[in-house]
Amino acid sequence: MKSTWFKDSVIYQIYPMSFQDSNHDGIGDLNGIRQRLPYLKNLGVDVLWLNPIYKSPNVDNGYDIADYESINPDYGTMEDFDNLLSDIHENGMKLLMDLVVNHTSDQHKWFQESKKSKDNPYSDFYVWRDPVDGHEPNNWGSYFSGPAWTYVPERGQYYLHLFAKEQPDLNWENPVVRQHVYDLMKFWLDKGVDGFRMDVINLISKPEGLPDAPMPEGGEYGNVEPLVADGPRLNEFLQEMNREVLSKYDIMTVGEMPGSTPEDATQYTNLDGTELNMVFQFQHVNLSPNPDARLGKYIDSKIKLPELKQALSRWEEDLDGKGWNSLYWNNHDQPRAVSRFATDDPKYRVRAAKMLGTTLHFMQGTPFVYEGEEIGMTNNHFTKLSEYEDLEVKNLYKQAVEDEKIIKPELFMKYVADRSRDNARTPMQWDDGKNAGFTDSEPWYRLNPNYPEINVKQAVDDKDSVYYYYQKLIKLRHESELIRYGNYELLDPTDDEVFAYKRHYNGQTLLVISNFTDKEVSRDYGQDAADELLISNYEDKSENLRPYETRAYLFK
Ligand code: TEU
Ligand code: CA
Numbered sequence: 018m019k020s021t022w023f024k025d026s027v028i029y030q031i032y033p034m035s036f037q038d039s040n041h042d043g044i045g046d047l048n049g050i051r052q053r054l055p056y057l058k059n060l061g062v063d064v065l066w067l068n069p070i071y072k073s074p075n076v077d078n079g080y081d082i083a084d085y086e087s088i089n090p091d092y093g094t095m096e097d098f099d100n101l102l103s104d105i106h107e108n109g110m111k112l113l114m115d116l117v118v119n120h121t122s123d124q125h126k127w128f129q130e131s132k133k134s135k136d137n138p139y140s141d142f143y144v145w146r147d148p149v150d151g152h153e154p155n156n157w158g159s160y161f162s163g164p165a166w167t168y169v170p171e172r173g174q175y176y177l178h179l180f181a182k183e184q185p186d187l188n189w190e191n192p193v194v195r196q197h198v199y200d201l202m203k204f205w206l207d208k209g210v211d212g213f214r215m216d217v218i219n220l221i222s223k224p225e226g227l228p229d230a231p232m233p234e235g236g237e238y239g240n241v242e243p244l245v246a247d248g249p250r251l252n253e254f255l256q257e258m259n260r261e262v263l264s265k266y267d268i269m270t271v272g273e274m275p276g277s278t279p280e281d282a283t284q285y286t287n288l289d290g291t292e293l294n295m296v297f298q299f300q301h302v303n304l305s306p307n308p309d310a311r312l313g314k315y316i317d318s319k320i321k322l323p324e325l326k327q328a329l330s331r332w333e334e335d336l337d338g339k340g341w342n343s344l345y346w347n348n349h350d351q352p353r354a355v356s357r358f359a360t361d362d363p364k365y366r367v368r369a370a371k372m373l374g375t376t377l378h379f380m381q382g383t384p385f386v387y388e389g390e391e392i393g394m395t396n397n398h399f400t401k402l403s404e405y406e407d408l409e410v411k412n413l414y415k416q417a418v419e420d421e422k423i424i425k426p427e428l429f430m431k432y433v434a435d436r437s438r439d440n441a442r443t444p445m446q447w448d449d450g451k452n453a454g455f456t457d458s459e460p461w462y463r464l465n466p467n468y469p470e471i472n473v474k475q476a477v478d479d480k481d482s483v484y485y486y487y488q489k490l491i492k493l494r495h496e497s498e499l500i501r502y503g504n505y506e507l508l509d510p511t512d513d514e515v516f517a518y519k520r521h522y523n524g525q526t527l528l529v530i531s532n533f534t535d536k537e538v539s540r541d542y543g544q545d546a547a548d549e550l551l552i553s554n555y556e557d558k559s560e561n562l563r564p565y566e567t568r569a570y571l572f573k
Contacts, residue, residue, distance in 0.1 A: 023269035026063035038456035047093040061491035066113040081122035111211035144177035158238025162412035212268035219274040222248030246276030279335030286340030301328040333505035342382030361395035371554035372567035448474035526572040532562040
């Protein structure tokens with residue numbers, strides 16, 4: 018019987034370049050993470066997930082890997098890695114690495130060889146196609162704007178890159194490619210790594226014949242995700258990876274699956290353990306009036322609560338007893354949760370952050386905490402393009418504002434301020450000193466200006482901080498099978514102010530009530546009959562639910 022420690026764990030995601038610098042170069046590194054292990058241990062998390070730390074030209078901050086069995090010198094040496102891994106294990110925690118095998122860097126030796134000719138050992142490692150009428154083989158657009166194909170004269174062909182042109186897609190139809198991937202996975206697992214987060218793993222199986230994709234209105238390129246997500250051979254590839262690698266180790270896996278549905282996920286996370294343990298689904302973070310709109314995710318009006326409740330509840334209900342969910346509000350690709358799903362108004366920020374924590378952590382699934390979420394870090398509210406470093410933003414500005422002129426710069430900057438990935442990538446805020454204690458040198462990226470008010474030092478000194486609240490949420494989960502394994506029942510789906518749900522397990526019931534508004538509201542879910550109030554973000558009692566008030570009741 019495969020062990021299921023992944024179901025009992027709380028996972029903390031570290032964005033290494035922004036977490037802690039230890040060698041005065043302004044870039045976070047592995048020894049900096051080692052320095053902060055006591056902080057993470059004290060929070061109570063069980064597993065650490067590091068974004069990619071391999072050799073990379075950093076076109077996409079490490080998601081363009083040039084050598085999978087190496088450490089990016091910016092982060093340290095392989096010895097530093099080995100020391101970090103043993104410290105993590107000595108602290109009773111586990112480590113997940115980020116597996117990025119839908120694509121490599123164009124600087125990877127495989128691609129450097131593959132692009133030279135059509136008849137070398139690496140020629141078929143990537144997706145090459147002849148021009149069609151002198152143009153790209155189909156209408157696919159890249160996630161990072163522009164076409165998903167780039168022409169290489171020495172081969173006289175185009176290669177596919179669903180992301181940047183510096184991120185050529187691997188050809189998973191080629192069994193030699195798959196074997197190389199399995200070998201590099203074993204390299205890390207044999208070192209004692211405890212599993213993988215798998216980057217866009219549901220994009221690896223491309224559709225037969227690479228047909229054109231649906232064109233968004235007024236668009237220049239086809240919207241590729243509905244076509245390439247969850248491709249025809251994906252289950253076959255995941256089952257082969259499981260047989261060849263995953264099943265041989267006591268590890269956990271989480272597949273990042275943009276565009277997947279709960280039906281797909283019941284197979285990817287099936288209880289026989291023949292594929293993965295869980296997935297990152299995107300339904301609750303892609304709620305936008307018109308997801309196919311040219312600016313896609315960036316047109317993000319204020320979240321409508323019934324839609325958010327429906328998105329999260331659908332996954333809770335559909336995977337219950339059939340698969341397993343990850344639970345997240347934040348990661349390195351998403352804006353800061355308190356700003357996006359509630360408010361970062363200083364008047365309510367702390368209560369709102371605690372409310373979001375309660376709402377998510379008492380669901381069924383494995384919770385992920387993104388660095389800084391545990392102290393209620395907020396969006397940056399930057400206003401100028403020069404304040405952004407993410408190629409996703411820069412490429413889209415060029416295409417949408419400068420080339421196609423479909424949006425004015427001011428409006429574009431407003432949308433981006435609300436949704437950019439850079440909201441999650443400013444340095445971790447440790448204290449109110451120089452550069453928030455992240456580095457004593459020039460930081461690689463600017464800090465959020467509010468670090469003097471929002472930082473770990475302040476949080477650890479304040480018993481009512483978000484930090485200690487998250488510590489309690491994690492402790493309650495560790496102590497309660499009801500929280501970990503109970504089923505899920507959404508209450509009042511159409512209520513657009515309050516998110517309320519129940520969990521049931523072995524005759525016990527948990528009732529979670531969260532007011533997502535800055536108004537005082539009155540709701541009766543029978544909470545007065547509860548045996549115990551497990552946790553709340555208000556210290557005193559009240560008949561009504563105050564702004565952003567959350568409560569979790571236990572019925573024994
Ligand atoms: O993200 C894939 C992905 O779907 C995101 O790019 C998403 O589309 C968008 O950025 C957020 O709405 C993964 C990694 O998490 C991301 O950092 C990489 O840029 C990307 O894959 C390519 O490796
Ligand atoms: Ca450093």
